[in-house]
Amino acid sequence: MDPQTQFCPNSNCPARGKSGKNNIVVHSRKEARYKCRACGKTFAATRGTPFYRLRYSDDLVTCILTLIAFGCPLQAIVAAFRLDERTVMDWQARAGQHCQGLHQQLVEQPRDLEHVQADEIRVKAQGKALWLAMAIMVRTRLWLGAAVSPSRDEDLLEALFRHGRASALARPLLVVSDGLRAYCAVIVAAFRSALPARGRGRPHLVRWPDICIGQVAKQYQGKRVVGIHRNLLQGTAAMAARLIQTSRGGTDLNTAFIERLNATFRSRLASLARRSRALLRKPETLTPLVYLMGSVYNFCSEHQSLRLKLWVGSHGYRWVKRTPAMAAGIADHCWTVKELLLVRIPPPAWKPGHRGRHSLEEKRLLAKWSE
Ligand SMILES: [Zn+2]
Numbered sequence: 001m002d003p004q005t006q007f008c009p010n011s012n013c014p015a016r017g018k019s020g021k022n023n024i025v026v027h028s029r030k031e032a033r034y035k036c037r038a039c040g041k042t043f044a045a046t047r048g049t050p051f052y053r054l055r056y057s058d059d060l061v062t063c064i065l066t067l068i069a070f071g072c073p074l075q076a077i078v079a080a081f082r083l084d085e086r087t088v089m090d091w092q093a094r095a096g097q098h099c100q101g102l103h104q105q106l107v108e109q110p111r112d113l114e115h116v117q118a119d120e121i122r123v124k125a126q127g128k129a130l131w132l133a134m135a136i137m138v139r140t141r142l143w144l145g146a147a148v149s150p151s152r153d154e155d156l157l158e159a160l161f162r163h164g165r166a167s168a169l170a171r172p173l174l175v176v177s178d179g180l181r182a183y184c185a186v187i188v189a190a191f192r193s194a195l196p197a198r199g200r201g202r203p204h205l206v207r208w209p210d211i212c213i214g215q216v217a218k219q220y221q222g223k224r225v226v227g228i229h230r231n232l233l234q235g236t237a238a239m240a241a242r243l244i245q246t247s248r249g250g251t252d253l254n255t256a257f258i259e260r261l262n263a264t265f266r267s268r269l270a271s272l273a274r275r276s277r278a279l280l281r282k283p284e285t286l287t288p289l290v291y292l293m294g295s296v297y298n299f300c301s302e303h304q305s306l307r308l309k310l311w312v313g314s315h316g317y318r319w320v321k322r323t324p325a326m327a328a329g330i331a332d333h334c335w336t337v338k339e340l341l342l343v344r345i346p347p348p349a350w351k352p353g354h355r356g357r358h359s360l361e362e363k364r365l366l367a368k369w370s371e
Pocket residue numbers: 008009010013014015016036037038039040041
């Protein structure tokens with residue numbers, strides 16, 4: 001137990017969410033509880049993680065969630081570990097929610113994306129199909145998030161590019177997708193910034209400059225690809241070519257990187273069709289599962305193509321494998337699934353409640369725990 005890396009989760013505490021401030025001490029090693037000296041409250045070490053208040057060991061829960069993240073069918077887990085189906089579903093929902101929060105906190109931070117590819121896959125659910133749209137940053141292979149919808153339409157793409165917008169800096173950016181017509185308008189609308197309004201009324205939204213939009217439409221004859229149409233719908237060919245080159249994303253407009261990612265997800269989601277009765281009736285049960293899979297992909301899976309030749313002390317030069325999160329500078333090593341599940345997301349900093357007028361005591365507390 002390391003109190004230096006912990007923070008107080010109490011929403012009324014002036015030191016909430018702060019770590020390394022010496023306010024957290026070990027309360028009980030046996031029960032794995034910490035105590036906050038600022039508010040005097042104690043909390044479990046697993047508070048804010050999927051393990052909080054579970055009756056099963058962390059290692060068993062981690063094992064089951066790893067199997068789920070790699071597409072092991074629920075029925076197989078239930079049979080092998082003699083667990084109740086609802087228990088496993090509850091763990092999956094907890095882990096999915098946790099990973100969604102983690103993704104928002106760590107991945108959806110503004111970064112220079114350069115080259116993004118997006119695509120949709122059809123997921124067979126019981127009696128119907130669902131559409132899953134995902135996007136990837138080409139240079140780091142970072143999975144940028146997903147959206148789920150019963151139909152393949154603007155709503156699906158708008159939800160996807162809300163994640164894309166949250167992860168982007170207003171820098172030159174190339175977005176490549178398949179031939180679905182709705183993409184262009186959705187991308188243009190997504191990458192805008194609000195100008196401060198003069199006087200009253202809605203702020204004016206300004207389009208980002210230097211957004212290139214490319215489409216790659218494949219022509220099929222049966223299952224065979226017989227032709228590829230590449231179209232640059234917005235932006236200059238020179239800028240698109242430069243972004244493809246700097247992101248090491250091939251030689252021409254392509255969707256190879258998102259297709260590779262889709263193949264991984266599709267193979268792991270294939271088991272969904274055979275899964276339990278209630279699982280895929282509702283789109284909302286698919287989203288947490290996809291976030292669990294996506295976070296394991298981002299933080300816990302090393303990529304052959306991301307390896308770097310680095311000087312490793314006495315060993316000389318060695319090829320060092322990296323995860324997408326490492327390539328994007330979010331993590332410094334390949335996380336285990338347990339590490340992923342144990343990350344606690346700090347609440348926003350404490351603010352006193354009285355509309356701007358702080359009491360002396362509140363001012364003292366703010367000064368003490370700010371920074
Ligand atoms: Zn506290």
